[in-house]
Amino acid sequence: MKAWHILNKERQLNYGHGEIVEAGKIYKCEFPYVYNHNTYDELTLCKAGMHGSIKPLDALTYASGPIICRVEITGKIVKGADKIVGVERKILNLFDGTDVLKKFARMCALDVVDLWDAPDIVIDYLKTGNEDLRDAVMYAVMYASSAATWDASSAATWDASSAATCDASRVAAMYASWDASWVAAWEKQNKRLYRLFMGEIKKGT
Secondary structure (H helix, E strand, O other): OOEEEOOOOEEOOOOOOOOOOOOOHHHHHHHHEEEEEEEEEEOEEEOOOEEEEOHHHHHHOOOOOOOEEOOOOOOOOEOOOEEEEEEEEEEEEEEOHHHHHHHHHHHHHHOOOHHHOHHHHHHHHHOOOHHHHHHHHHHHHHHHHOOOOOOOOHHHHHHHHHHHOOOOOHHHHHHHHHOOOHHHHHHHHHHHHHHHHHHHHHOOO
């Protein structure tokens, strides 16, 4: 079953001995498996097995960094609400998603930028990603948020600030939880993220 898995910038497995992940390799969970001083004899979500998420936006909520992996999970599979776990995980494709995650965050912020009186420089940054504008954007959104209450306009302000200043994977993951209560918005962003990820994979093939 194809899925997504996101690693830290060092491309290390999140658990075990921190093995460096490489495209084309297969990683297998051996049982009995010891996690957090407990021993597991079978696949257990969040504890024992090779994990992944069918939807990229779900995978993003578990991201430990910006390295995006397209994977195939095989063997017996246990399904959860937002992830799956199996015996083996093959790395089909792997790429540094820092830039594409920043782009995704800016696109999400642009979706709600009309909810506040955004300065032109903020809109310019969100559209172009021009890092030379970062400091000016930060000051602009700090000024705007200081005069706002937490309503739709404040949310848009926070979005713009986040897209401008924070770690890419954490910013993008924020949108996952923020949009979760709106199913339509979640699906829209998930499809957008899928297209962006697949576009990066195609570039490398």
